[in-house]
Amino acid sequence: MGLGIAFVLPPLLLLLPTGWAYLASRGRRFTTVDCPPREVAVVLGALVPPSGYPSPLLRQRLDAAAELYHNAVVSSLLVSGDNRAAANHETDAMARYLHQVHALPTRAIRADPHGFRTWDTCRHAVSSSPGPPVRSAVFVTQAFHLPRTLALARVAGIDAVGVGVASLSVRRRATYYGYAREVAATARAALDVALRRG
Template sequence: MRKLSPLRRGPGGPVRRLLGAGTTRGGLAPGAAGPHEPAPGRLPRGRLVPRTTRGRRRAVQGLMLAAVCALAPATWLHAVAGDRTGTVTGSPDREVAVVFGAGLREGRPTPYLAHRLDAAAELYRAGKVRVVLVTGDNSRVDYDEPDAMRTYLVRRGVPDGRIVSDHAGFDTWDSCVRAKRIFGVDRAVLVTQGFHIKRALALCDAAGIESYGVGVAEPHDRIWYYGGVRELFAAGKAALDVALRPDPRFLGPREAGVTEALAASAAAP
């Protein structure tokens, strides 16, 4: 019987050692790609881009459709708001101003919320509104937006009896629905930042409140840009809220706070 050459003996012989423990007879590591194969985990060249004109056209059309779907809710908000936004001096007279919460810092209103409250106090002093409804989050004992807003307004000359607190305004839709169904507000001036005012108008309209928006101007800082980008996504939720009209997270019984404040205002000399 013919003997094997020493260089060809067994899988662990000298040939194996010469080629290296991680290679094969062809010089490639196990599982490695051949000269005409893509590397593991990689797509073949050109696979991400359709190869045909028809495929590329469909890809472009798909991107355009996605862009339209993303921007459609924001476009709808602009259309609904129309020309019903302006400044304090240009606001029509309404009985009630609604101020939406915008966060607290160490128990006090954030600068953006303070600017909203400043505008509401100016509306009251100018006789544009008679009552201010402050709506915000009080989901925790140690976090009470409406009370902080009330304190701020009182310090700026708005009588405590002309301020009504909604402690379950967890988002804009909840605030609008509760203003209508719980507090009986039919017409109001809405006070918030310019990037938020169109969404507030659209949602209050859907809730049944005839509204005008005072958009508080802000410097174009980091928070302003963040708020503008956030509104692009919030517009989609607003469209769903209007379409589905869900109940607020907390509804509760009807409250007479606004009615009583207006009656007290009318009776005051």
């Protein structure tokens, strides 16, 4: 009996944060078609290859955010990511793509160049870095990443809803990996929240 518990308990404890994220984001996950209006769309960064052109998964996020802007669901965009040279200047690439491909005016785009992690993005958004504090937002990312993102945004004090773009048909392997990775990433996020660290 005791041995069985020893085998079962660790996986259950690992899954508890995932349950928290899905409960915290319940009723707040939408598509670009039915998303309620908010002040700003926050687009989380992802891989930018050395070419400087956003990866397919990142383009999905940016395309969805541009749709929200053009449909007047949001009035501005905040792109957040790692803008260091080692990351190929994520936020610069994101802003450039939105301006050149989707004709968003530069005044409608601001950047958080230090969004190294999802928790960083949420904290920076409410601390007026950069720009005015974000009180309500649509967070745009892949569907597998959305529950953790919304849970963290709400902890940070943002009235957050989200658009989770479906990525299976674009990057099947990356999508499967993303769902698997979220279990550990959400456990770490829950620990960050509990300790209010980072």
